[in-house]
Amino acid sequence: MSSNDVAPAERRGSGWALLGSEISVLFRRRRTWAMLVAVALIPILLAVAVRLSSSTLNPGEGPPFLDRVTQNGLFVGFTAMVVAVPLFLPLTVGVVAGDTIAGEAGLGTLRYLLVAPAGRVRLLLVKYAGAALFCLVATLTLTVTGALIGAALFPVGPVTLLSGDTISVSESLLRSLFVAAYVTVSLLGLSMIGLFISTLTDVPVGAMAATIVVSVAAQILDIIPQLAWLHPWLFSHYWLGFADLLRQPLDLASFGQNAIVQLCYLAVFGALAYSRFVTKDILS
Template identity: 50%
Template structure:
């Protein structure tokens, strides 16, 4: 069966809804079968291990981190008291670069990679149409966002349980909640982090429609990510920073307060939705009008 014909669908006789589902399953399967994807997930799984070992190695005789300078998110200093905080620390460590870089690679290659290999033309022969194909590619990238975040979360939770004690969670606001409550907040934080990456996914998808080279699209997306991150660090550019997609990424820490501070969390989710709408529409306009000759 060719790459252009999703499993279970032959000759275009299936209804449109079945074609869409089959196309989505085919795109998700294609993404997760690639060695590049597995390598990215492997790197993300290793980061919490390194963070956990580093924190454990720096633990002083009193059980606290030796020489901790107070930098970083407020919950980092609590890792030695509760392994659950290694999840939050690992997400904070991977979110500025590792997670969005992985998303940028997958999104940037989504259309351009197919065009470069010559398979995009055959995909467009299928009755699903360009809009459904683009939607399937974006949705499969969002699935990767969730998978990548889940890998970091599960790895950090496992390492945290092995290296540090687990129990009641003292939030950064000073309130103590049960371990079950803390675990639920962990799942909610993972969902927020995954949603925070959808803006990068939409941007990468748009870049991917502009070129027939997967490598160029991936490099451009990652380059834009680094550039925006740098811009977000200069106080002189504070007027534009609230409109940059990574500006509110670390707002997930507000879920570790009681009561929860929703202001920046909602701004983050709204900003990601805006990027998805703008760059998703731009990708659709470009892709539906693009002359596919490869």
């Protein structure tokens, strides 16, 4: 076998090794586990508060689905997702994505990573893959915890959807996974924005804060009626559109629209991150 044949195999191997190392480092951090515990506490606190409450909610009061929790514990996860998506999940994603490149630069390890046979583009891809994986783990943590605490504190049975149709418990659990997938996709655009911001600075806290601010700003713009023309192009516009997955028949229109918007942000800010990182002077 020639050296030309060996080199690509070595590069592929180093790429997978780098990805494995990134995932290992990410999920060994106490900060990561603290954020996942905080995410898991959202459905727990919500379910306990409803269980201990003596008042009865009228339909439409409180967050969406909250009035259905006492009738069916499976709605705990859906309600917790509505509560977590606008602030808590973007906050955790902002911390992880903002730390991707700036964190390595701040620790002085970035140049050593680039000395290894990885390359800047591969490092960017690995860092983004780690952030995307965190999005999935965070949403699944919330979904699974919501289902478990809901089943422990409230009756569980066939679920009445927003369309008025009733589905079985097994199908409702499948819908919960669809919702988790929807929210994971929703956070991919923000993750790429965070990665781009992280290439602009060597201060991870600044990159984290800037990513979170961008998330909040997008949601503020999304509620201004005079900017209605802009709303469909905001990465946060379809974040709560997963309610369409709780209808019969299953409506995937908002899922598709959301995915297209997120892909646009991935393309634009991925290109910006690439342009910035490959020309950046690595001093630390």
